[in-house]
Amino acid sequence: MMDNAYPQVDLLAFGAHPDDVEIGAGGIVALHTTKGFSVAICDLTDGELSSNGDVNTRRKEADHAGEILGLSQRYRLGFPDRGLDGSDQQIHAMVALIRKLQPRVVLAPHWEDRHPDHIACSQMVREAVFDAAIRKKATQNGEAPHRVQHLYFYFINHTGKADMIVDVSSVYSRKKDAILAFESQFVPGDGRVNTPLNNPTYLSMVDGRDRNWGYQIGVTHGEGLVSIQPISMKSLIE
Numbered sequence: 001m002m003d004n005a006y007p008q009v010d011l012l013a014f015g016a017h018p019d020d021v022e023i024g025a026g027g028i029v030a031l032h033t034t035k036g037f038s039v040a041i042c043d044l045t046d047g048e049l050s051s052n053g054d055v056n057t058r059r060k061e062a063d064h065a066g067e068i069l070g071l072s073q074r075y076r077l078g079f080p081d082r083g084l085d086g087s088d089q090q091i092h093a094m095v096a097l098i099r100k101l102q103p104r105v106v107l108a109p110h111w112e113d114r115h116p117d118h119i120a121c122s123q124m125v126r127e128a129v130f131d132a133a134i135r136k137k138a139t140q141n142g143e144a145p146h147r148v149q150h151l152y153f154y155f156i157n158h159t160g161k162a163d164m165i166v167d168v169s170s171v172y173s174r175k176k177d178a179i180l181a182f183e184s185q186f187v188p189g190d191g192r193v194n195t196p197l198n199n200p201t202y203l204s205m206v207d208g209r210d211r212n213w214g215y216q217i218g219v220t221h222g223e224g225l226v227s228i229q230p231i232s233m234k235s236l237i238e
Contacts, residue, residue, distance in 0.1 A: 009072055010037040012103035013154075014094075016084060016121035017047035018062035019182045023206060024154035025107050026069060026175035027168025027223045033070030034171055040101060041066065042075040042094075044121055049081040052192045053184030065181035068174055084120035086127065092139055094128035099143035110153040110160065110226060118156055126151065126228075152225040155209070157196075162224025163231060165213045172210070172221040179203065 011032055015021040021029065021041050033039050043062065046055045053061070059076070066074045077093050084090065098106070108125035109118040131137045133147040152164070168175065180186060188198045196202055213222035 006097075006100040007038065007072060008102045009040045010103060011039045011105045011107070012042060012098065012101055013039070013107035014042050014044065014109075014121060014125045016044050016109065016115070016117035017050070017081070018043045018058045019047070019065070019179065019185055020109060020118065020121075020156055021107070021154075022065055022069070022175065022178045022182070024109065024156045025223055025225075026065075026178045027171055027210070027221065028107070028154070028166050028225075029069045029071070030171035030174040030178070031166065031168050033072075038072040039070070040073040040075060040103075041069075041071055042077060042097060044077050044079045044084060044090075044094075044124070045081040045117070046076060046078065047081055050185065051195050052198070053182075057184050058182070061182045061184060065178040068178045068181060082117060084117050084124060086120065086124050091124060091128050091131060094124060095132045095137070096139045096141065096143055098128055098132040098148065099139065099146045102146045103148060105150045105152065106148045107225075108151065108153050110155050110158070112158055112160065113155075114157050122153060150227070151229070152227055154223065154225055159209045159212075159224070160226070162213060163227045164225045165217050165222040166225065167214070167217060167219045167221075168210070168223050169214060169220040175210075176207075179206070 013021045048055050109122045111122040129148045129151050135145045185197050210221045213224045214220050
């Protein structure tokens with residue numbers, strides 16, 4: 001997938017590393033592409049410090065996962081793995097992308113997670129979404145301000161109380177396939193070291209978490225989201 005085109009999208013999901021979005025919100029992405037919405041993923045880093053795989057492998061795996069999910073585009077900002085420092089340069093690049101794509105909805109990792117990069121990504125997306133709407137906040141190429149309608153946070157390595165649970169039962173097989181597209185990360189093999197991700201209990205945890213959320217809304221699988229703003233409803237009865 002090309003990185004140099006900037007079509008407008010309905011939903012933009014940020015992850016610190018390739019595979020973050022697939023783990024936490026792959027079902028939501030697949031659900032919306034199935035419904036005809038345009039969805040993009042932005043990986044802040046290439047995950048170059050991962051114990052297994054390399055940059056080229058991860059990029060190929062990410063593109064394959066994107067094809068499975070039906071992405072309109074996948075973007076890579078090339079920030080250093082374990083170097084998400086929230087600098088003006090990094091935030092400006094994220095602001096520019098948001099303004100170019102003009103998403104209605106943005107997804108980011110939840111701010112509580114065992115990986116410091118996920119925590120940093122969460123805060124950086126929050127800042128970039130805020131800055132993207134400031135008219136006097138300039139970017140290098142002068143992109144026009146854009147106000148995101150909704151910012152939601154998804155879970156990666158942890159679970160928690162969800163403000164919203166999305167029924168992803170109909171597309172859950174695509175989520176699983178998209179995660180497994182990152183074979184270097186989730187499948188043990190010769191020459192690969194053991195990590196929390198390729199421990200069989202990890203994918204079982206993800207599936208169990210999504211089943212638990214699904215159970216709470218009476219379906220087989222769900223994905224939980226958190227909002228820092230009140231969720232608006234026009235009526236309690238449709």
